[in-house]
Amino acid sequence: MFNFFKKKNDNKKIAAYAKGKFIPITDVPDPIFSEKMMGDGIAILVEGDTIYAPCDAKVAMVATTFHAVGLNLADGTELLIHIGLETVNLKGKGFTPLVKTNDEIKKGQPIMKVDLSVMKENNLELYTPLVVLNHDSHPFKDIHNNDNIEVGDDLIQFN
Numbered sequence: 001m002f003n004f005f006k007k008k009n010d011n012k013k014i015a016a017y018a019k020g021k022f023i024p025i026t027d028v029p030d031p032i033f034s035e036k037m038m039g040d041g042i043a044i045l046v047e048g049d050t051i052y053a054p055c056d057a058k059v060a061m062v063a064t065t066f067h068a069v070g071l072n073l074a075d076g077t078e079l080l081i082h083i084g085l086e087t088v089n090l091k092g093k094g095f096t097p098l099v100k101t102n103d104e105i106k107k108g109q110p111i112m113k114v115d116l117s118v119m120k121e122n123n124l125e126l127y128t129p130l131v132v133l134n135h136d137s138h139p140f141k142d143i144h145n146n147d148n149i150e151v152g153d154d155l156i157q158f159n
Contacts (some may be wrong), residue, residue: 025043
C-alpha cells in the first residue's frame, strides 16, 4: 500500500555511455570480459570520441593510464568502464580524462575524451565494456532496444 520502505533505486537504469554498436559482454574479444571474470555487464563498440557518465555516480578511480574509470553508485553498485581492449599499453596516450577520483558526476556528463587517431595508429577498436563489479548483489537485466546505440539510450536496469 505505502512505499515508505521501498528502495529509491528499484527502477534504476544505466544509460549508454557512448555512441556505437551494442555488444553482449560474452561477445567481447577478450576472455577477461567475455568469460565475466571481472563481473557481468554489456559493451559498446564505440564510434565517437567521448565517453559519458552512464548514471549519477561518484568517481571511484581513474586509472593512471586513463583507459578505465570506476564508478560508485549511491546504492553500493560498483561499475567499471574499460575503454578499449589492450589500451592500457598506451600508458595514457590518446586519453584525456574530464573527471578525477571523488568527483560527483551526473548522467550524460562527459568523463573521457579519446583521440581516435591514436587508436587507429595502434590498430585498436574501442570495444568498451561496462562491468557491474558486484553483480551478484546488484543483478540487472538488459533493456536495450536497438543494436545501434546513441548516448543516453537505456541499456540495463537493476532488479
